[in-house]
Amino acid sequence: xxxxxxxxxxxxxxxxxxxxxxxxxxxxxxxxxxxxxxxxxxxxxxxxxxxxxxxxxxxxxxxxxxxxxxxxxxxxxxxxxxxxxxxxxxxxxxxxxxxxxxxxxxxxxxxxxxxxxxxxxxxxxxxxxxxxxxxxxxxxxxxxxxxxxxxxxxxxxxxxxxxxxxxxxxxxxxxxxxxxxxxxxxxxxxxxxxxxxxxxxxxxxxxxxxxxxxxxxxxxxxxxxxxxxxxxxxxxxxxxxxxxxxxxxxxxxxxxxxxxxxxxxxxxxxxxxxxxxxxxxxxxxxxxxxxxxxxxxxxxxxxxxxxxxxxxxxxxxxxxxxxx
Numbered sequence: 001x002x003x004x005x006x007x008x009x010x011x012x013x014x015x016x017x018x019x020x021x022x023x024x025x026x027x028x029x030x031x032x033x034x035x036x037x038x039x040x041x042x043x044x045x046x047x048x049x050x051x052x053x054x055x056x057x058x059x060x061x062x063x064x065x066x067x068x069x070x071x072x073x074x075x076x077x078x079x080x081x082x083x084x085x086x087x088x089x090x091x092x093x094x095x096x097x098x099x100x101x102x103x104x105x106x107x108x109x110x111x112x113x114x115x116x117x118x119x120x121x122x123x124x125x126x127x128x129x130x131x132x133x134x135x136x137x138x139x140x141x142x143x144x145x146x147x148x149x150x151x152x153x154x155x156x157x158x159x160x161x162x163x164x165x166x167x168x169x170x171x172x173x174x175x176x177x178x179x180x181x182x183x184x185x186x187x188x189x190x191x192x193x194x195x196x197x198x199x200x201x202x203x204x205x206x207x208x209x210x211x212x213x214x215x216x217x218x219x220x221x222x223x224x225x226x227x228x229x230x231x232x233x234x235x236x237x238x239x240x241x242x243x244x245x246x247x248x249x250x251x252x253x254x255x256x257x258x259x260x261x262x263x264x265x266x267x268x269x270x271x272x273x274x275x276x277x278x279x280x281x282x283x284x285x286x287x288x289x290x291x292x293x294x295x296x297x298x299x300x301x302x303x304x305x306x307x308x309x310x311x312x313x314x315x316x317x318x319x320x321x322x323x324x
Contacts, residue, residue, distance in 0.1 A: 037064075
């Protein structure tokens with residue numbers, strides 16, 4: 001069943017089976033032309049749920065907007081676009097979505113994580129465990145790239161593109177200034193903190209994310225429509241919580257390093273995680289992957305602040321606290 005959010009805006013909750021996120025919120029705006037914001041994984045459970053939403057709303061086709069490259073947001077893009085559909089994305093993430101439809105992207109991502117200490121010997125080709133690889137879109141997409149400040153008009157709304165890199169290099173939000181509505185993808189979530197992870201071609205994703213939070217904080221938002229979890233009642237309070245979370249994380253990482261030299265994987269093993277496991281050894285392999293990526297983002301932030309030293313040993317990066 002779809003949920004009506006406000007005039008011409010509907011939400012459909014899509015299942016993400018066997019995934020810690022459990023669900024994703026897809027949004028549909030109806031009007032002279034319809035638009036679907038994000039699609040779910042490329043798997044039948046998401047496809048069936050979206051089809052039922054289209055049937056319930058009595059629509060046969062829609063344009064699509066992909067907030068960012070992760071497969072739970074773009075996996076079904078090819079299946080829900082017809083010959084008349086416009087498919088919007090930022091150029092950065094659109095290029096990456098098409099790149100990840102082949103094998104080279106995943107090999108490069110493997111190599112990047114191995115460089116930060118993820119154990120190849122333990123996991124083999126590491127991205128075999130990555131849900132994004134299993135459920136991503138398999139076809140190259142002819143995207144219409146949109147940029148900062150562009151306006152999309154659907155359902156009586158004027159949706160301004162706001163680029164918010166951090167969670168991914170080309171993450172975007174859509175802002176209707178008149179109605180004070182923000183479609184924010186994974187940029188701000190209420191029940192969890194967005195995973196800030198290293199990505200090909202990005203050196204300091206946490207700094208990108210914090211700067212993007214500051215950009216969004218300047219907007220007048222009354223209704224925040226995020227992609228996962230429960231609604232966020234007060235965006236500004238939540239942004240302050242996210243600032244504090246990452247400040248605590250950075251201090252935790254410095255404490256974990258202490259007087260030793262560690263890889264990002266070694267650091268992640270000691271970090272605090274809200275997951276129902278006894279210890280690091282019990283973590284599912286995909287969660288070790290995302291935890292390592294999160295550790296990299298915090299270590300890189302500290303590196304660019306000049307608080308830690310980064311050294312390469314036998315092809316792997318190690319970090320240590322910089323001595324005064």
